[in-house]
Amino acid sequence: MSDMEIPVGPQHPALKEPESFRFELEGEIVKSVDIRLGYVHRGIERACQDRTWVQAVYLIERICGICSHSHTTCFCQAVEDIAGLEVPRRARYIRSLIGEMERIHSHLLWLGLAGHEVGFDTLFMYAWRDREVILDALEAISGNRVNYGMNTIGGVRRDLTDRDVEELRSAIRILEERVGYYTDVALEESTFRNRLEGVGKITKQQAIDLGTVGPTARAAGVNVDLRRDDPYAAYDEIPFNVVTAEAGDLLAAAEVRLGEIRESIGIMKYILDNLPDGPIAVKAPRRIPPGEACSRYEAPRGEDIHYVRSSGGDKPERVKVRAPTLANINAVAESMKGVRVADIPIIIAGIDPCFSCTDRMVRLEDRISGRVEVLRWQDLSRRYRR
Amino acid sequence: MMLEKIIALSRKSSPWVCHFNSGGCNACDIEVMATLTPRFDVERFGIQLKGSPRHADILVCTGPVTKQIRERLLRVYHQMPTPKYIAAVGSCALSGGVFYDCYNVLGGIDRVLPVDVYVPGCPPRPDAIIAGIVKVLQKMEADALELGDQGRASAAEGGNSRVSH
Numbered sequence: 001m002s003d004m005e006i007p008v009g010p011q012h013p014a015l016k017e018p019e020s021f022r023f024e025l026e027g028e029i030v031k032s033v034d035i036r037l038g039y040v041h042r043g044i045e046r047a048c049q050d051r052t053w054v055q056a057v058y059l060i061e062r063i064c065g066i067c068s069h070s071h072t073t074c075f076c077q078a079v080e081d082i083a084g085l086e087v088p089r090r091a092r093y094i095r096s097l098i099g100e101m102e103r104i105h106s107h108l109l110w111l112g113l114a115g116h117e118v119g120f121d122t123l124f125m126y127a128w129r130d131r132e133v134i135l136d137a138l139e140a141i142s143g144n145r146v147n148y149g150m151n152t153i154g155g156v157r158r159d160l161t162d163r164d165v166e167e168l169r170s171a172i173r174i175l176e177e178r179v180g181y182y183t184d185v186a187l188e189e190s191t192f193r194n195r196l197e198g199v200g201k202i203t204k205q206q207a208i209d210l211g212t213v214g215p216t217a218r219a220a221g222v223n224v225d226l227r228r229d230d231p232y233a234a235y236d237e238i239p240f241n242v243v244t245a246e247a248g249d250l251l252a253a254a255e256v257r258l259g260e261i262r263e264s265i266g267i268m269k270y271i272l273d274n275l276p277d278g279p280i281a282v283k284a285p286r287r288i289p290p291g292e293a294c295s296r297y298e299a300p301r302g303e304d305i306h307y308v309r310s311s312g313g314d315k316p317e318r319v320k321v322r323a324p325t326l327a328n329i330n331a332v333a334e335s336m337k338g339v340r341v342a343d344i345p346i347i348i349a350g351i352d353p354c355f356s357c358t359d360r361m362v363r364l365e366d367r368i369s370g371r372v373e374v375l376r377w378q379d380l381s382r383r384y385r386r
Numbered sequence: 387m388m389l390e391k392i393i394a395l396s397r398k399s400s401p402w403v404c405h406f407n408s409g410g411c412n413a414c415d416i417e418v419m420a421t422l423t424p425r426f427d428v429e430r431f432g433i434q435l436k437g438s439p440r441h442a443d444i445l446v447c448t449g450p451v452t453k454q455i456r457e458r459l460l461r462v463y464h465q466m467p468t469p470k471y472i473a474a475v476g477s478c479a480l481s482g483g484v485f486y487d488c489y490n491v492l493g494g495i496d497r498v499l500p501v502d503v504y505v506p507g508c509p510p511r512p513d514a515i516i517a518g519i520v521k522v523l524q525k526m527e528a529d530a531l532e533l534g535d536q537g538r539a540s541a542a543e544g545g546n547s548r549v550s551h
Contacts, residue, residue: 018458147411
C-alpha cells in the first residue's frame, strides 16, 4: 500500500491553537509525524528587553492565558532572587493559593477537552460548567477571570479579604463533590475508558529519555514534582501528595490530573486555614542589581523554567522561557507512531498542549563573521538529532 | 430578489461561527470556548461554533497576527462563503495589545482583514464576546435590508478588495 500524507492544521477543528502536524499514514495506521511549531511565536523574550522590570511581568503573563500565574510567579521568583528580595510569608501563601486554583481550572479544562475529543460532549459541558466556580472565585480575588495580574516583583498585588476566604470555602465544597463525581465518570464510564485505555502510551523509560515533565511524566510512573523536589512559594510548609500512575497511557494521564485536582483542593484548604498575617509585598527597586538567576515552577502542564539576567539597569538584559509543552511535544511524536487516525486528536490533547507557551525560535549570532541565522524548532531538531 | 433578501434575513437567526487563533495567548480562546458552555450557552440562540471556515458566516479572530500566521489567516478568510463578517476579540486582536512592538507581530486583525466588530478586553468576558456577536447580527440585518435586491454578495466582492495582499 502506498503511503499517504495528511496535513492537520494550523486551522483544524480538533486543534484549538494554530499548529501544523503532518502525518504519514499506511492505511489507517500512523507511521510518523512531523510537527511544525511556530505559528504563535510572538517574540516575547526579545520584547521583554524593551520593557521595564514591572512591565515585563505583564508581558510574561501573556505568554499563555491558561498558565499565566505560573509564568509570572516563575519570572518574579527569578528577579527576586537576583535582587535579594525576601517575599513576605503571606504573599508566598497567596501565590501558592492562586497557583493551585489555576491548576484546578487548567485540569478541568483539560478534562472537558479530552471528553470533547473522544466524542463525550456531556463531560465537556459538565467540566466547563464547574470550571466557572473556580473562575468566579478567581474573579472575586483578582478582578479578572483569566489573566489575574496577581504577581508583582516582591510579592502579590491584591490581598485576600475575609469575604474572599468565605467564598473560596463554599467554592471548595462544590468542587470537592463534583471532582469526586468526575473521577467516577472518567475511571468507570466505559465509553470514556475504552477511548483512552492503552492509547498514546509511553513507557517510564521513554518518559525519562524524552525529557517529559508534569502530568505526562507522572502518568508514566516518573515520580517528579517540583513543588516537593525544589519547593518555591509556600510549598515547603504545605503537606500534599504527589499523584503518579503506572500505565503511561491517556487514562493514566486523566487519573493523575483528577488526583491532582483533589490534592490541589487539599492544599487550598490548608492555605485558607493557615494563612499568615502580615504585608503582601516588599518594595522592589526600580533597577535590579546585576546578576542572573534561574527559576523553576511546577505549572499545571509541568516544569516551567525561566532564566533571567540583569545588567543593573531598569530593563532585563535577557529572559529565556522553557515552557512545559516544549518538553512534552517529543512524547506526542513518539506515542503517535502506530496509532489509528481516529486517535490523533485525543493524543495531541493528551499532553494538554499549550502552543502559545511553546513557540520559540533560536537566533544564532556568529560573533566573528557577524552572520545571523534564525532557526525554527524543526531546523534545530533536524540539525541536532542524532 | 425577494428570495435572496429572505435568505439574508434568516441567516441572522442561526449564524455559524468559526474561531481562529492568529497568535494569541489562549486566554481569549478559552473565553470563546466558554461561551458555548452551560453558563453562557450561545447555542440557545442558534449560534454554533463550526470547525471549518467553509461553513462559517462569522469569523471570530483572536490574537495579534504573527507573521507566520498571516498567510493562513488570509486563506481561512478566502475559504469562507460570502457574506462574511469578522469579529476581532481581545486587546491584541484590536491593536496588538501588549505585543504591539514585538518583531514577529503585525499588530491587529485589521492590518490584514476588514474587521466588522471589535471586542476589547484582555481577555474579554464571555458576555462581552456574545455582545460583540450580537452587534455583528445587527450589522447582518442592516446589510440585508439595505442591499435587499442585490444581496450582500456583490458588496462582499468589494469587501474582498479591502484585503491587503
